[in-house]
Amino acid sequence: AQSVTQLGSHVSVSEGALVLLRCNYSSSVPPYLFWYVQYPNQGLQLLLKYTSAATLVKGINGFEAEFKKSETSFHLTKPSAHMSDAAEYFCAVSVPGGTALIFGKGTTLSVSS
Amino acid sequence: DAGVTQSPTHLIKTRGQQVTLRCSPISGHKSVSWYQQVLGQGPQFIFQYYEKEERGRGNFPDRFSARQFPNYSSELNVNALLLGDSALYLCASSLEGDRNYGYTFGSGTRLTVV
Numbered sequence: 001a002q003s004v005t006q007l008g009s010h011v012s013v014s015e016g017a018l019v020l021l022r023c024n025y026s027s028s029v030p031p032y033l034f035w036y037v038q039y040p041n042q043g044l045q046l047l048l049k050y051t052s053a054a055t056l057v058k059g060i061n062g063f064e065a066e067f068k069k070s071e072t073s074f075h076l077t078k079p080s081a082h083m084s085d086a087a088e089y090f091c092a093v094s095v096p097g098g099t100a101l102i103f104g105k106g107t108t109l110s111v112s113s
Numbered sequence: 114d115a116g117v118t119q120s121p122t123h124l125i126k127t128r129g130q131q132v133t134l135r136c137s138p139i140s141g142h143k144s145v146s147w148y149q150q151v152l153g154q155g156p157q158f159i160f161q162y163y164e165k166e167e168r169g170r171g172n173f174p175d176r177f178s179a180r181q182f183p184n185y186s187s188e189l190n191v192n193a194l195l196l197g198d199s200a201l202y203l204c205a206s207s208l209e210g211d212r213n214y215g216y217t218f219g220s221g222t223r224l225t226v227v
Contacts, residue, residue, distance in 0.1 A: 004155075036218075043117075043203055044156070044218040090155050099169030100146070101205075101216060103155030 002027045002093050006104035014112050019063075019078040021107050023091030026072065033074040034092040034101065035065055044090065050074060061085070086111045115140070117206050117219035125225045126194050134189045134222045138206030144168070145187040146216065147179055148203040156203055162187055163209070194226045 007022040025031055032051050036044040048059025055067040065076045074091060088108050092101040118137045126132050138145050144163040148156035158171040162181035176192045185206075191198055201223050205216040 034215075041223075043220040044205075046215065046217070049215060092155075099161040100158035100171060101148075101156070102158070105153075105155050 002031065002095055002098070002102050004091050004093050004102055004104035006089075006091050006107050008107055009105065010108045010110070012110045012112065013081045015083055016080050019076070019081045019085065019109065021076040021089050021091075021109065023065075023074045023076065023104060024072050025074060025091075025093045027093060027095055029095050031093045031095055033065075033067060034094070035059065035063070035074075035076050036090045036092060036103075038088040038090065038106075040087075047076070047089075081109075081111045083111050083113065085109060117204055117217055119202075119204050119219040119222050121222060122220070123223045123225075125227060128194055128196060128226055130194050131190065131192045132194060132224060134191075134202050134204075134224070135186065136189070136204030136206075136219060137186045138204075139217055142206040142208050142217075143185055144207040144209060145181055145185065146205045146207070147187070147189045148205065148218075149173075150201040150203055150221070152200070159189070191224075196226050199224060199226045 003026045005024045034049045035047040047063050048057045050057050050067045058064045063078045088106050090106045091104045120135045146161040147159040150156040160179045161169040165181045179189045181187045201221040203221045204219045207216050
């Protein structure tokens with residue numbers, strides 16, 4: 001079975017600091033991996049996705065993530081946090097033939113000035 | 114182009130009642146998936162429909178059912194509501210129902226069961 005673990009339910013950074021949100025996955029077959037962001041009272045917005053091409057994936061709003069098979073990780077980073085980045089972030093996995101996205105429990109990012 | 118639209122945005126129901134949630138996918142998308150997001154948790158997969166056929170079902174009781182119409186819109190029905198059904202219900206549409214095409218989510222329907 002596939003699963004996703006997001007380490008740290010809450011991450012706090014200062015404006016301008018590096019953002020690092022951690023995601024580890026479990027899958028017996030090559031996965032597709034996704035990062036979504038959710039602002040209060042809204043749905044999910046796709047930040048980026050890994051689909052077995054380049055291991056370093058660039059997304060919207062300056063975010064990027066690197067797929068590391070040896071570490072089964074897909075951590076999300078942004079060099080410089082902005083106040084508008086404060087939101088809930090979800091990592092998700094899907095597998096060949098699978099019809100569902102399997103989500104982690106989410107990480108709340110707080111950004112202080 | 115309109116994104117994924119869900120209705121209603123909010124509703125309050127009493128335990129034991131039945132509820133129907135609606136979703137219109139992005140124009141041209143043939144697949145719709147439903148997810149339940151309980152407060153403080155990640156979304157949990159309920160159903161996926163593609164070309165009006167059920168493609169997948171998550172670990173939810175039979176009180177949950179869904180269908181997809183010829184225009185690819187979808188309804189999620191929940192019978193005999195429980196307090197634990199209170200959640201944000203998200204609809205996601207996809208071009209072909211395959212992960213290669215990605216999933217676009219709507220803003221959700223907030224269901225409160227009292």
